[in-house]
Amino acid sequence: MHRFAFFLSSENYKHYSDTPYCHADAELLRKTLIESCDYLPENSIILKLEKDDGNTNEQILKQVADLVTQTKDGDSILFFYAGHGIAIDSNTYLVLPETSPLNAAATSLKLSEVNYYLSQNKRLNIRIFDCCHSGEGSRNAVSENQAAEFMQAILNEGNDCSLTFASCAVHEKSYPDDAECQGVFTASLVNAINAQKADSDIYLESLKIEVCNSVQAWCAKRGKTQTPTLRVQVTGNMPFARRKNPPEPEATLSTSPVLSRSEQLNNARQSVVVDNKLYPELTAALNIIATEFEKRIQETDVYGININRIEPKIAEDIPEFLKQKIIDRMKTYRTMHAMNVVRVERPQIKNSILSSFLEHRPIYDTNYYINQKFEMPKCFQTFESTTDGYIPSSSIFFYVCPLQTTIAVLMGYFFDKSFNASEPDIKLQKVLHKVYSISDFRNKEYVLGFDDFIASFKLDLELAIDERLTYLAKENQAASKPQA
Structure with a gap:
């Protein structure tokens, strides 16, 4: 049982x-x-x-x-x-x-x-x-x-x-x-x-x-x-x-000594920081991520779609709708990439004498910005597929985001469910992130979750395909009935 x-x-x-x-x-x-x-x-x-x-x-x-x-x-x-x-x-x-x-x-x-x-x-x-x-x-x-x-x-x-x-x-x-x-x-x-x-x-x-x-x-x-x-x-x-048998209690309990503020500060000063010395490793990691993902996705049955690797980009080139999701997710961290949210009041034109006497509620536009210094390496890698009319266009992304003394790796994917290139209907399906120490990052631990990530992508892809096939079946059924 x-x-x-x-x-x-x-x-x-x-x-x-x-x-x-x-x-x-x-x-x-x-x-x-x-x-x-x-x-x-x-x-x-x-x-x-x-x-x-x-x-x-x-x-x-x-x-x-x-x-x-x-x-x-x-x-x-x-x-x-x-x-x-x-x-x-x-x-x-x-x-x-x-x-x-x-x-x-x-x-x-x-x-x-x-x-x-x-x-x-x-x-x-x-x-x-x-x-x-x-x-x-x-x-x-x-x-x-x-x-x-x-x-x-x-x-x-x-x-x-x-x-x-x-x-x-x-x-x-x-x-x-x-x-x-x-x-x-x-x-x-x-x-x-x-x-x-x-x-x-x-x-x-x-x-x-x-x-x-x-x-x-x-x-x-x-x-x-x-x-x-x-x-x-x-x-x-x-x-x-x-109920299980509880584990045997440890003979002795080791306690870590409480460090003074000066000792904590000294330890922090000795830790590895993310600076230009690590930039080559960030570049290499993005390439490793792309290569390993490409290998594993090719070994997975994703219904014959061709997923093409796109040239890596800088932070400014991340899609606008995705910047909002990334900033929301990373707002509790201090990133080496500048992340800002700017709220601007939209100007309104008063086109009549009557409108000058009416109270106008202000309308605001919210803009999201992610920027990096010129000398920083490219950080955003995508893979894309194009719809054949039955399987939606898909984009899979990886973002290597340097923090102060650690590195965050974000990954996710989104579909264009419109099946019509001229009228996109972007649906963000998943965004994940994990923060790695410099040591774990160097040990390439960021690739350990790829199998689960690909399985999740395939599941969402199947649901999108089923949605399309269900619609087509209904449409064909309607076409076979005589019209009143």
Whole structure:
């Protein structure tokens, strides 16, 4: 028997207020089940959704379906979600970062479609929801009726081999613990798991008692109410995990001495800095990245598209729409490339006597700039393919960005889904970044994640192809019908 798990979290939204600590909750529960219980890393998927990360509802469903295909008779599947949940027209939805209130049904993740895959072959299905968030800490986005209907629905639905554990009861709210930077429910669940006896089965029915006591004790001190709720639809006792034996404690604990400010400053002065002495290594690294990626993408079946290597460019030549994403991602770092955001008021022409008496709201244009010194090496490498009418044009990019004493490598890709060169429809699918020490950079550790990166590119490419084929099938079907 093997245990599989899918962890999904969403905490930053374009059209809804944020739900803090959802990513931390998903990460904490996954880490606990792997380190303290019998879940394996290779049998789990975690998606911490962000705005503009390219994870659409179709893509998420595909990853759920792919995970289910790996299961066999006797296996179990856990689905965890932290974020906003809503109910519309008797259907339940998980709110994604780009969900629009004007078209929530089409831009959210429909829970019944997730349940369809999870219930295949009647595997034991464990669903855990930390939803219906309160207004505290910006956890306020949906109406009380929508939240209550969502909670009522998830507690009523399910198959005949499922357990559903929800963070609160109907008409209640879930609370964050700002001191712990976690949701109260998930933190209590993890504590209850860790408190179980070593080398023993863990049952949600038993955990529910401990989780309820912990959450209600937290609420009692703050004058709040939150009641974790469990619905069980299984025959007999069905454990959802098995507690491991804890590791032997270390004989001695080594502690690093606390350095004085002068000692820290002296160590910093002795560290390697990114200056013109490292420029040749930056140039060589960009070439290594391009060569290694080109080799691996040629070994991958990407449906016959030709991906062409483009001459490297300087920072100023990065596409304008991409500069915004890069600056947003690198805003917490001090980069050796100058990154600036300039907001300029757009001049307005008053063309009538009446307009001079009316109040004009100012309109601003925001421009994003990335610049590098003349002597700095080229830093931006792209690979491009052109559409054949069925597969979208694609661009894959790598950006080697020097910091003060480290180096960031950003990679990502975007599609032109228009299938028409004259009217581009650019859709940024993914942007990733990682910061490397000089030593790790010299050891070429930046190529270690290429396989996962290429697999992600292929998955998004497949979704784009499926979207095109579905449209063409509908168009051909319409063409075959007689017109009224």
